[in-house]
Each structure stands twice: as C-alpha cells, then as structure tokens.
Amino acid sequence: xxxxxxxxxxxxxxxxxxxxxxxxxxxxxxxxxxxxxxxxxxxxxxxxxxxxxxxxxxxxxxxxxxxxxxxxxxxxxxxxxxxxxxxxxxxxxxxxxxxxxxxxxxxxxxxxxxxxxxxxxxxxxxxxxxxxxxxxxxxxxxxxxxxxxxxxxxxxxxxxxxxxxxxxxxxxxxxxxxxxxxxxxxxxxxxxxxxxxxxxxxxxxxxxxxxxxxxxxxxxxxxxxxxxxxxxxxxxxxxxxxxxxxxxxxxxxxxxxxxxxxxxxxxxxxxxxxxxxxxxxxxxxxxxxxxxxxxxxxxxxxxxxxxxxxxxxxxxxxxxxxxxxxxxxxxxxxxxxxxxxxxxxxxxxxxxxxxxxxxxxxxxxxxxxxxxxxxxxxxxxxxxxxxxxxxxxxxxxxxxxxxxxxxxxxxxxxxxxxxxxxxxxxxxxxxxxxxxxx
Numbered sequence: 001x002x003x004x005x006x007x008x009x010x011x012x013x014x015x016x017x018x019x020x021x022x023x024x025x026x027x028x029x030x031x032x033x034x035x036x037x038x039x040x041x042x043x044x045x046x047x048x049x050x051x052x053x054x055x056x057x058x059x060x061x062x063x064x065x066x067x068x069x070x071x072x073x074x075x076x077x078x079x080x081x082x083x084x085x086x087x088x089x090x091x092x093x094x095x096x097x098x099x100x101x102x103x104x105x106x107x108x109x110x111x112x113x114x115x116x117x118x119x120x121x122x123x124x125x126x127x128x129x130x131x132x133x134x135x136x137x138x139x140x141x142x143x144x145x146x147x148x149x150x151x152x153x154x155x156x157x158x159x160x161x162x163x164x165x166x167x168x169x170x171x172x173x174x175x176x177x178x179x180x181x182x183x184x185x186x187x188x189x190x191x192x193x194x195x196x197x198x199x200x201x202x203x204x205x206x207x208x209x210x211x212x213x214x215x216x217x218x219x220x221x222x223x224x225x226x227x228x229x230x231x232x233x234x235x236x237x238x239x240x241x242x243x244x245x246x247x248x249x250x251x252x253x254x255x256x257x258x259x260x261x262x263x264x265x266x267x268x269x270x271x272x273x274x275x276x277x278x279x280x281x282x283x284x285x286x287x288x289x290x291x292x293x294x295x296x297x298x299x300x301x302x303x304x305x306x307x308x309x310x311x312x313x314x315x316x317x318x319x320x321x322x323x324x325x326x327x328x329x330x331x332x333x334x335x336x337x338x339x340x341x342x343x344x345x346x347x348x349x350x351x352x353x354x355x356x357x358x359x360x361x362x363x364x365x366x367x368x369x370x371x372x373x374x375x376x377x378x379x380x381x382x383x384x385x386x387x388x389x390x391x392x393x394x395x396x397x398x399x400x401x402x403x404x405x406x407x408x409x410x411x412x413x414x415x416x417x418x419x420x421x422x423x424x425x426x427x428x429x430x431x432x433x434x435x436x437x438x
Contacts, residue, residue, distance in 0.1 A: 075144035078170040082177040083136045083146055086170075091133040094124050106179045108171070113181050123200045127211060130155035134166070145169045145186040150193070151277055157209055157244050163277035164191040192256035194246040212247030212288070220245055220288055220304070227305040231312045234333050234395065239312040245269075245304075247288040258287045266370050268292045268303045271310035284311045298338055306334035313402065321406045324362045328382030329402050332390060335383065342436045346380035353437040358430055381433070388432040393418060 086105050093102035102121045106114050124132060130153045137147035148168050151161040167183025167190060182190065194200070198213040208224035210217045228241055248254045251264040258270050268291050273282040286307045295303065309330040335345060343350045352358070359381055367378035389398040397417055404413035411422050418425065 074142040075171050076142055077139050078144055078146055078177045080136065083170060086177065086179060087134040087136055087148065094121070094129075094132050097125055108173055108178050109180050119199065120195055123195050123197070124152075126200045126202050127152075127195075128155040128202070128209075129153070130158070131161070134168075140167070140183070140186050140188065143169070143186045144171050144180070145183045145188060147183075147188075149277060153283070154209065154244060157242055158283045159240070160276050160280055160283065162274045162283050164193050164274075166190045192253060192259075194248060194257060197248045197250065197253060207242035208245065209243070210245045210247055210288075212245075212249065214247040214249040214288070214290060214293075216293060217247055219300075220247060220292075223300055224286070224304050224308065227301070227308045230305055230337060231308050231333055234336065235309065235312045235399065239314075241312075243284065243286060243308055243311055245286040245288050247292075249290060251290050254287055254289045257285075258289075263370065264289050264291065268295055268299070269307045271307040286311065298340065302334040302338055305336075306330045309333040320409075321402070322362070322410050323365045323368055324378075324382040324385060325402060325405050325410075327368065327379055328384075328386035329398070331379060331383035332386040332398065335387075342384070346384060346437065348376040349380040349384075349433070350437045352377060353433060358433055360430075361426060362429065384433055384436060385429050388429055389418070391432075392428075 090102055090105050093099070093105075099118070099121055103114065103118060106117045109117070132152040133150075135149045135151065137149060139146050145167050146169075148166045150164045150166050153161045167186070167188045168179050169181040169183065169185060170177040171180040182188075190196075194211050200211055200213055201217055203210045203217045203221040205218075205221035205225040207228045208221045210221040210224065224243055224245055228243070232239075232241055246257060248257065255262045255264040258264075258267070258272055262270065267289055269286055269288045272285050272287055274285050275282045286304070292300065292303065307330070310326070313326075313329070338345075359377070362385060363374075363378035363381050366372060367374055369375070372378065386398055389401060401413055401417040404417050407413075408416070414420050414422055414425050420428070
C-alpha cells in the first residue's frame with residue numbers, strides 16, 4: 001500500500017488482507033494476548049530474552065467510577081440544541097486555537113475540571129489534527145450527563161477518525177446549558193486516550209509519530225522509524241508503512257489505553273486498534289509502556305519491530321490466523337536482524353528441553369494468557385516454529401503460509417504451502433526444537 005492509501009485496512013504480508021480475502025464477513029479484532037516484558041535488560045552480562053511484544057487489543061476502555069461515588073443529583077434533561085451548540089463552540093475553539101473560548105465552555109465547572117480541560121486543549125494543539133469534534137449522544141437520565149463521542153484523526157497517519165466515548169455533565173445557566181463536569185457523578189468513566197496524559201510532546205521521525213508525556217520519545221521515534229523498512233523487507237509494501245506510538249508516563253493510563261484489562265507489567269509495548277466511529281475500521285496504535293525503558297538497545301528494537309509487524313500484517317484483525325503464527329511471525333521479523341543465539345532468545349524453553357520437557361503441540365491461545373505459567377515458552381515455541389519454516393523452506397514460504405492461514409483452516413494452509421499435515425509439521429517442529437536447543 002502506498003503512503004497515499006492509508007485509508008485501506010492494513011494488509012497481510014505481500015498484499016492480501018487476511019480479514020478480507022476469502023469473501024467472509026468482517027471479523028472482530030482478536031482479544032488481547034498479554035505480552036511478556038522482554039528480558040533484554042541493560043544490566044548484567046549476557047542478554048536475557050524472556051519475551052517480546054503483543055497483538056492487537058480492542059482499545060475500548062471498560063472502566064467505571066467507584067460504586068462508592070455519589071450519584072448525580074437530578075438537574076433535568078439537557079436541551080439537545082443547547083448541548084450541540086456548546087460542543088460546536090468547543091470544536092471551533094480548537095480549530096481557531098482559541099484557548100479562552102474553549103475554557104469559556106467550562107467556566108462554571110469546578111477548578112480541577114477546568115484545569116483538566118485546559119490540559120486537554122493544550123494537548124490537542126500539539127497533535128497534528130485533521131479535525132476534532134465532540135458529537136452529542138444520549139443523555140443519562142435526568143442527571144444532566146450526556147454521552148459524547150470525541151472524534152479526531154491524526155493528519156498524515158490516520159486513514160479515518162478515532163472515536164472515544166466521553167461524558168460531560170451539563171447544568172442550566174442563564175436560560176441555557178453549560179458544562180459543569182464529567183460523568184463521574186453518574187458513575188460513568190471516559191474511554192482512556194493519550195489526550196488524558198500530562199503535557200504532551202509530539203516527535204516525528206519520517207514514518208513514525210510518537211505522542212506522549214514519557215521520557216525518551218526521540219529514541220522511540222527513531223527506533224520505530226528504523227523498524228519500518230525492516231518490516232517491509234519481509235511483509236512487502238502493501239501496508240501504510242508508517243506508525244503512531246503512544247507513550248504515556250503513567251503506567252495505569254498505559255494499561256487503560258491498551259484496553260482489555262492489560263497489566264502494564266506484562267508488556268513493554270503493545271499493538272492495539274483504536275476504534276473508529278459506528279463500527280468503521282479503527283486506527284492502529286502502538287502503546288509503549290513505561291517498562292519499555294528497562295530494556296536494552298536490542299530489546300527495544302526487537303519489541304518495536306515485533307509490534308510494527310502486527311500493524312503491518314493486521315493478523316489480529318481476523319478470527320482465523322492461528323495465534324502461534326501471529327506471534328511467531330512477529331517474533332521472527334523482530335529477531336531477524338538481531339545477532340543473538342537461539343538459546344539466549346529461548347532461555348526458558350531451552351531449560352525445559354535440557355530437562356527433557358519438549359512441548360507436544362504448538363502453543364494455543366490459552367498458552368499466551370499471562371496466567372498460563374508458560375507465557376515465555378509459548379512465544380519461544382511460536383518463534384521457533386516460524387524460524388524453522390524460514391530455515392527449511394525459505395522466508396517467502398513463511399510469508400505465504402501466513403497469508404494462507406488467514407484465508408483457510410490451518411491444516412489446509414500447511415498442506416498448501418509446505419505439503420505437510422499438522423501432525424507432520426508438529427513432529428518436524430519438535431525435532432527442530434531438539435536440535436536448536438540441545
């Protein structure tokens with residue numbers, strides 16, 4: 001895909017979109033797999049590779065206010081026309097970069113809320129926006145709280161808008177309605193967004209845009225930009241070849257943006273899909289956790305390249321590609337240029353092999369759950385399965401297997417590309433593990 005066609009869904013390696021090919025109905029994004037934090041720690045002697053990145057998560061925050069919070073006092077149902085007018089004034093203020101006009105819409109709100117809105121406005125001005133608006137939805141009973149859809153797109157990177165659900169409280173003032181707070185009084189919580197972070201910094205390095213309030217954004221942008229040609233060299237040019245990374249300094253916010261109840265301690269970076277409005281295709285993001293800074297240089301490159309592979313292939317946007325292939329392929333691309341021994345990269349699996357414990361089957365989705373107890377081994381097993389295919393059949397065949405597995409059942413994909421049954425492939429893979437880890 002050319003840079004001018006970013007509105008299309010990210011495609012599978014060398015072209016085909018696994019979600020679109022085969023003529024089936026659109027599929028929901030895959031649920032998040034918890035990505036173990038890559039153990040490429042800067043301290044100590046030899047590098048430890050305990051893990052890598054993660055797959056797409058639907059970033060619809062499901063958080064809510066505490067049940068101990070007081071409920072909203074009835075103020076009546078806000079007038080829809082008055083609400084629309086206030087929201088239109090806010091959008092106009094952002095377009096015109098008029099901070100005074102924007103804050104005038106919350107002049108009757110508590111000081112803390114006004115301060116948060118001032119930070120929101122300042123953050124909006126730092127991002128290269130191609131439109132920002134708030135669309136009114138349904139009122140929440142007589143509490144005065146209105147559900148609002150915040151929509152925006154990042155110029156030069158987003159092919160469509162991102163949509164986030166927010167809540168604004170309105171109250172009657174001088175014959176009209178004005179904003180007096182958020183939805184916390186009605187026990188309603190906003191979807192998390194990078195705009196909720198502290199004062200933002202935006203760094204662009206060629207095809208990479210990094211937005212956040214964490215430290216090290218220049219380095220993240222540089223490494224992510226370098227990962228673009230590395231990923232393209234394997235998957236082909238039929239993707240947008242650019243990426244947006246979000247790097248909040250607050251670990252809790254990073255977890256909320258990642259969605260799916262993600263534990264920040266479980267991932268250094270995570271590829272996610274920020275939802276679009278009304279079920280339209282979402283926009284890809286890479287959420288960089290504060291734990292990313294604990295990795296050494298090699299670890300940072302591997303993690304970002306892994307996550308960018310998920311963005312480029314869109315594998316988690318379909319419900320068919322096996323999880324071992326999604327994660328193993330991303331690790332294959334991530335480690336492809338890294339000069340690291342297999343036993344170091346698969347440290348936990350090598351220890352199991354030395355103890356005579358080889359897996360009987362390729363890892364399943366349950367194995368990639370953080371509670372499985374074998375999360376590191378699951379990624380290592382998947383990586384070595386893809387590495388075996390590339391070693392024995394060539395990298396182009398691995399790419400064809402990935403594409404085929406997005407269109408047809410796993411067994412058919414294995415037979416079509418490798419001429420092997422699932423049992424034969426598993427047996428070859430176990431032999432490969434024994435050889436590489438001995």
